[in-house]
Amino acid sequence: MAKPESTPPPNFIRNIIDQDLKTNKHGGRVHTRFPPEPNGYLHIGHAKSICLNFGLAHDYKGPCNLRYDDTNPSKESTEYVESIKEDVRWLGFDWEDREFYASDYFDQLHQYAIQIIKDGKAYVCDLSAEEIREHRGTLTEPGNDSPYRDRSVEENLDLFERMRAGEFEDGSRVLRAKIDMASPNLNMRDPVMYRILHAEHHRTGNTWCIYPTYDFTHGQSDSIEGITHSICTLEFEDHRPLYDWFLDQLKVHHPQQIEFARLNLTYTVMSKRMLLELVEEGHVSGWDDPRMPTISGLRRRGYSPESIRNFCDRIGVAKRDSTVDIALLEHSVREDLNKQAPRVMAVLRPLRVVIDNYPEDRVEELDAFNNPEDPGMGVRKVPFSRVLYVERDDFREDPPKKFYRLAPGREVRLRYAYFVTCMDVVKDEKTGEVIELHCTYDPETRGGDAPDGRKVRATLHWVSASHSLPAEARLYDHLFTTTNPADEKDGSGFKSYLNPGSLETLTGCRVEPSLGGAPPGSRYQFERLGYFCVDPVDSSEGQLVFNRTVTLRDTWAKIEKAQAKVATVTEAPGQAKPAHPGKGTPAPGRPMEVEPIGEEISIDDFSKIDLRVGVVCEATTVEGSKKLIRLMVDIGEGRLRQIFAGILSAYPEPEKLIGKKVIVVANLKPRQMKFGLSEGMILSGGDADRLCTATFEGDPLPGDTVT
Ligand code: ATP
Numbered sequence: 114m115a116k117p118e119s120t121p122p123p124n125f126i127r128n129i130i131d132q133d134l135k136t137n138k139h140g141g142r143v144h145t146r147f148p149p150e151p152n153g154y155l156h157i158g159h160a161k162s163i164c165l166n167f168g169l170a171h172d173y174k175g176p177c178n179l180r181y182d183d184t185n186p187s188k189e190s191t192e193y194v195e196s197i198k199e200d201v202r203w204l205g206f207d208w209e210d211r212e213f214y215a216s217d218y219f220d221q222l223h224q225y226a227i228q229i230i231k232d233g234k235a236y237v238c239d240l241s242a243e244e245i246r247e248h249r250g251t252l253t254e255p256g257n258d259s260p261y262r263d264r265s266v267e268e269n270l271d272l273f274e275r276m277r278a279g280e281f282e283d284g285s286r287v288l289r290a291k292i293d294m295a296s297p298n299l300n301m302r303d304p305v306m307y308r309i310l311h312a313e314h315h316r317t318g319n320t321w322c323i324y325p326t327y328d329f330t331h332g333q334s335d336s337i338e339g340i341t342h343s344i345c346t347l348e349f350e351d352h353r354p355l356y357d358w359f360l361d362q363l364k365v366h367h368p369q370q371i372e373f374a375r376l377n378l379t380y381t382v383m384s385k386r387m388l389l390e391l392v393e394e395g396h397v398s399g400w401d402d403p404r405m406p407t408i409s410g411l412r413r414r415g416y417s418p419e420s421i422r423n424f425c426d427r428i429g430v431a432k433r434d435s436t437v438d439i440a441l442l443e444h445s446v447r448e449d450l451n452k453q454a455p456r457v458m459a460v461l462r463p464l465r466v467v468i469d470n471y472p473e474d475r476v477e478e479l480d481a482f483n484n485p486e487d488p489g490m491g492v493r494k495v496p497f498s499r500v501l502y503v504e505r506d507d508f509r510e511d512p513p514k515k516f517y518r519l520a521p522g523r524e525v526r527l528r529y530a531y532f533v534t535c536m537d538v539v540k541d542e543k544t545g546e547v548i549e550l551h552c553t554y555d556p557e558t559r560g561g562d563a564p565d566g567r568k569v570r571a572t573l574h575w576v577s578a579s580h581s582l583p584a585e586a587r588l589y590d591h592l593f594t595t596t597n598p599a600d601e602k603d604g605s606g607f608k609s610y611l612n613p614g615s616l617e618t619l620t621g622c623r624v625e626p627s628l629g630g631a632p633p634g635s636r637y638q639f640e641r642l643g644y645f646c647v648d649p650v651d652s653s654e655g656q657l658v659f660n661r662t663v664t665l666r667d668t669w670a671k672i673e674k675a676q677a678k679v680a681t682v683t684e685a686p687g688q689a690k691p692a693h694p695g696k697g698t699p700a701p702g703r704p705m706e707v708e709p710i711g712e713e714i715s716i717d718d719f720s721k722i723d724l725r726v727g728v729v730c731e732a733t734t735v736e737g738s739k740k741l742i743r744l745m746v747d748i749g750e751g752r753l754r755q756i757f758a759g760i761l762s763a764y765p766e767p768e769k770l771i772g773k774k775v776i777v778v779a780n781l782k783p784r785q786m787k788f789g790l791s792e793g794m795i796l797s798g799g800d801a802d803r804l805c806t807a808t809f810e811g812d813p814l815p816g817d818t819v820t
């Protein structure tokens with residue numbers, strides 16, 4: 114029996130598969146597939162599905178197919194087919210020789226349709242699309258039978274054959290399943306199986322003028338390929354009975370469909386229709402515009418495959434729709450690039466600096482670390498000379514309080530070089546703009562330290578004017594100004610939220626000479642500025658173009674810190690009992706003192722905290738820690754969350770917590786601790802002597818929101 118080689122965190126899908134393996138349901142096989150429709154480029158939501166399907170196959174040592182669900186010729190193309198392959202491969206997955214197309218099954222599907230007609234379970238209907246809709250009924254009212262519902266098998270076979278032969282116009286007839294016009298599930302009210310479409314297909318050309326619907330194709334394609342676990346997003350839950358019905362009629366292999374919640378990200382739209390609109394109307398430069406949530410856009414922006422895979426692991430899979438903060442995606446790439454990206458110096462908005470006491474013809478090659486966090490990445494030489502560039506923002510003629518960088522009379526450190534002091538400021542006579550600084554350097558401070566022990570409060574990056582290379586830098590911000598642009602409830606449409614400042618192009622940047630010949634797509638940290646990659650499309654030897662992948666400032670870490678502060682609950686005096694019986698609420702009548710929080714978060718941030726009821730399923734001590742308990746908590750996601758809580762002093766026998774209901778802060782970024790990943794926090798409070806956790810009994814179910 115296949116078994117995961119490492120132990121990935123459990124989730125409800127793995128639980129189902131484990132169960133199926135135990136009962137030998139599909140002969141012990143696990144076979145998944147990723148089934149894109151080639152009607153657009155893949156986005157980060159698809160990455161979640163790819164990582165899930167290929168990841169499960171890998172862990173259970175089964176195959177995963179790449180299957181194109183290409184049933185709609187008018188919207189599909191080979192450009193999309195090729196881009197999908199490139200993206201899946203780039204993410205690090207391999208479908209080997211299992212590249213399949215639903216269109217390869219058109220003959221088989223046609224045979225299936227005939228079989229269902231012969232069984233008296235399908236009929237040709239002459240109603241128009243509009244009339245079919247009118248007959249369908251509503252959620253509260255049953256539909257009406259089509260007047261063509263009782264055609265004889267012979268007549269249906271004849272009409273279906275003539276549909277196929279091209280005798281009828283588009284839209285004039287369809288083949289429908291004969292199920293139940295009064296079913297509470299609208300998908301079961303005689304759904305369309307085949308429609309007439311005189312359109313050229315990207316693979317089958319003009320062979321067909323009737324095409325199966327997605328609903329009549331998807332389940333059978335899975336069946337034909339011997340898929341065991343057909344994993345799809347929640348919107349297909351209501352289609353499952355229909356897929357089951359088709360498979361039962363046909364008496365063929367029956368995969369198990371399992372639905373999970375699709376990924377939504379803040380400040381992003383994730384529907385291919387909307388993304389296509391952005392491309393077609395020129396709001397972005399193409400599907401691979403670095404502001405797009407597409408895999409090709411993220412790749413061009415400088416995201417590594419590892420960072421995307423890590424992100425997908427982190428968000429996990431759930432049964433409940435939710436929106437992930439885009440800061441978590443940014444955090445993932447920052448974390449990865451921090452390890453991998455060599456550091457270099459680049460000046461985006463150059464200000465010329467002349468070191469007056471430095472010899473005019475001298476050039477020194479100074480040693481610079483490629484990655485201070487990883488000495489193994491070595492050192493490189495950076496040329497230093499009399500005329501340099503520093504960042505315009507690093508000088509203020511009239512420095513405000515706490516501005517420690519360059520200012521008249523001020524001494525600072527130039528990274529890897531010397532201390533310099535600003536002696537004079539040259540301005541443009543007409544505009545008054547600062548155009549040049551004159552400094553002196555202290556030769557004794559070579560390498561960045563003063564032998565007399567004097568300190569400076571700022572270290573600036575710089576490049577040598579004559580050695581540096583010109584470059585363009587593209588600075589990106591969120592494509593939309595609002596967290597959920599697709600939510601069109603005010604009717605203004607998602608495009609009205611486009612961020613006019615989502616791209617700032619800086620020309621005239623200067624980068625250190627080691628970047629000459631940097632390969633397209635290579636990634637760097639520009640010290641103090643952010644992570645950048647060489648634009649694979651527009652950059653060339655003579656004209657370097659860099660995309661800013663992400664800034665160094667980690668907004669996610671900030672959110673997390675603020676949330677951690679807010680989530681501290683202090684016990685009221687005189688209530689020593691750790692377990693608090695209540696009904697649904699954590700601590701009725703109990704004051705909840707909240708620590709003062711930094712000015713960077715507002716009352717809005719409080720409302721973002723997602724408090725959920727959790728049931729403790731496991732609670733154990735943690736080897737090597739005197740404070741921590743490791744909890745496995747069910748918060749209704751179909752998997753358990755691992756949470757490390759510093760509450761051992763209150764629960765010296767942790768197993769007493771098993772079965773208790775606790776309050777979990779569910780939307781914290783998982784934190785990598787020495788002992789493992791901690792995926793949330795449970796509400797506890799107290800002081801040095803007394804600590805307790807808010808636990809309670811009562812009706813609420815795991816995952817219920819606590820207010
Ligand atoms: P869109 O709604 O963006 O047009 P789609 O669902 O029509 O996408 P498909 O090409 O059919 O796109 O998707 C291929 C697979 O990827 C499907 O199994 C689908 O469920 C999954 N998928 C699509 N979007 C997401 C998402 N946001 N999160 C997780 N999985 C997704």
Ligand code: MG
Nearest residue numbers: 149150182327
């Ligand atoms: Mg789809």
